[in-house]
Amino acid sequence: MEISEVTPSNNQTEEKLNTEPVNKSGTKTGIFDGLNLQMKLLLICSLIFLILLVLIMLTRPRQNVPLQVVPSATPSASVGETPQPRKQSDFSKTEEFSRFEQDLNALQAENKSVDLSETELTFPFLDMNINFIN
């Protein structure tokens, strides 16, 4: 191994600069050169796997974290509450009013169901042109 000349002033710097190992032919070698083919392949595959993992992590759909409602001290209306039944007036409980309401409901039902088409009484379609002429 060829040893470069070291001067006292830049000895450490040069040592730092020249940390790469040098092969027998004199050219500098990389950190992967000492590894065999299997190791190289393993490293490449691991690198590809890591890249893919990072890509998947970045592109997966984010799950919405449900909002947590912090109960507050102030009361709030909820749908589950049943409405208060309306109070009937005293007059509406009289027989006169009840009869009136019943008659009105009966007329309403009659009005809705009345048949004004009378399809059973449609005049029949008949041939009135009887002849034996060509």
Place this chain on the structure above:
Amino acid sequence: MSTHLTKKTHIFLILLFIVLLLILFTPTLTQASFADDYQGYLKTYDAYRITHIDYITKRSQYLQYQTLNSKSEALTAVKNLLLARNDVLLGHISLLRAKNVDSVFNGEMDTYFNFLADHKNKVSQLGSLEDAVKVSQEVQDQHLAMQNLSRKVVGSIILAKIETQKTKFLQLENEATLIISALKSTNKDVSTQERWLLDAQNKRFLTEQKILEAKNRINQFQSKNVTKITENYNDIQFIVLEANQYIREGVSFLNELVQSIKYGNF
């Protein structure tokens, strides 16, 4: 003596029960009777269609071949057709009679009923194709008049349904007026109820106008062709539907009145 009186009372009660049953079930029996008549009418209509197809076939055969045999078959076919057609018209008039509400039309319907019955006798005695054509022409001459009468009768039937509703509505108006007066006498504020009642009354006035318009059209109903008959009848039906709608709106106003009293400070 007391046994004799008890027997009389028993007989009286049984008779009363029978009368009550008849009163209760007569509308149902009438409806069932009309339904049966209508089914019978539909059967005659189906029979007419079959004889009409046979007539068309035999007619074209006779016109094509002009043989004695084809002529005889054509005569049989046309007689059957005229009888079937007659039955359909009689059936229709019977249905109109069953539902008719205006006695004014009874005379006219009887006239056509008798005419068709007489026509049936004539058809059974037909001996030639020429006679068949002449006899058929007699019915053809009355056909438009029968259609006009039919539409007038049906128009009056549907109008009668609206008039019945209007009468009930008027009765309800009077009851509502009494109720409001009763509440007013107890120093209650009934201004809202009076407004609802006024709106209902206005709807009743509009209904009465439509009823009058429909009545006039029915009285003047006379058209010279089938298309016009159909058009005029459709106009009458539309007016009657409008009257029905006004009653519906009036009923909704009375409903508001009811709700305001039911849940108000009364």
